[in-house]
Amino acid sequence: MTIERPAIPSFQPPVRTLMGPGPSDVPPRVLSALARPTVGHLDPAFVGMMDEVKSLLRYAFQTRNALTFPVSGPGSLGMETCFVNLVSPGDKVIVCVNGVFGGRMVENVRRLGGTPVIVEDAWGAPVDPAKVEDAFAANPDARLFAFVHAETSTGALSDAAALAAIARRHDALTIMDCVTSLGGVPVLLDEWGIDAAYSGSQKCLSCTPGLSPVSFSEAAVARIRARTTPCPSWFQDLGLVLGYWSGAKRTYHHTAPVNPLYGLHEALVILAEEGVEAAWQRHRDNHLRLAAGLQKLGLDFVVREDARLPQLNTVWVPAGVDEAAARARLLNEFGLEIGAGLGALAGKVWRIGLMGHSSRPANVALCLAALEAVIRG
Ligand SMILES: Cc1ncc(COP(=O)(O)O)c(C=O)c1O
DSSP states (O other): OOSOOOOOOOOOOOOOEEESSSOOOOOHHHHHHHTSOOOOTTOHHHHHHHHHHHHHHHHHHTOOOSEEEEESSOHHHHHHHHHHHHOOTTOEEEEEESSHHHHHHHHHHHHTTOEEEEEEOOTTSOOOHHHHHHHHHHOTTOOEEEEESEETTTTEEOOHHHHHHHHHHTTOEEEEEOTTTTTTSOOOHHHHTOSEEEOOTTSTTOOOSSOEEEEEOHHHHHHHHTOSSOOSOTTTOHHHHHHHHSSSSOOOSSOOOHHHHHHHHHHHHHHHHHOHHHHHHHHHHHHHHHHHHHHHTTOOBSSOGGGBBTTEEEEEOOTTOOHHHHHHHHHHHHOEEEEEOOGGGTTTEEEEEOOGGGOSHHHHHHHHHHHHHHHOO
């Protein structure tokens, strides 16, 4: 044998308070659900739990869509599942870009042989519906429309109802990224007429990272069925995945992440116990508490007041403060994680998350006290 036996002990993670852009704090109930005994992924008990996860997700997404389930992978895989099934080569897709995650949608369209029509807004601004109207007027052949509901790179919330209504008037299907919005602010797929949505387990649902709830309308399913070219991804081909996630007899597609799905089930049960309206209100209340404290510290928000995400608060780093050094002190001295800026905002902002289980008055108080200590030296 040439490879020596490594003398590595078990990993013991430090205890942190997670107030960045995700993952958020995972509640003890979810952590203990993850530790329950693993069963076979086609065990009747597990299949029954999968059906409950689908029902719980329909509640979270506020939809009756039959095709609602968690993709076995992070939010990025949920995104690709939507694009890879709905975009055919040659399709024109109107894509809104007001931060990092809209840019990834554009990249998806390009890689699938589609033509993206980009509607740009400033980083920190919500998507402007007037620009989307103009894009449809100039591109009446666009078959799809895509936008990010809650731009995690900036903290801006866009008006999903208004945007989806424009797409419907122009006979286009809508893909919405609700990775950061689901569970934190209203997400009303049916009322708004969203055709494909993807989210993540690690933000306002406060499960561990690695699962991506998705939901598709009947119109989206019809579009997928009418494809003339095969879905270019075997793993994400919804026609194949569905034999496993639905129907009277489940057939093997891939081995589902059994224990992570116990965790998601528990996180969704917690959301249902609280009620989505109460969860949205809690996120709002804690955001207002934090915003009042940040104002007292002299920290200014990047996003205008009426478009701020309660679960992701982006503030300019004050002049004279070393951004990275301050975050390192928060982590090392207070066990508190907040997020750095991404892309165009790197080095300029802090992103303070109040997502899911992290959205608590005690976390707000800790964050404000710790920030005061590091800013004032
Ligand atoms: C808006 C948005 N979309 C997509 C993603 C990608 O999710 P994941 O990191 O789970 O792949 C993220 C992650 O932060 C996000 O915030």
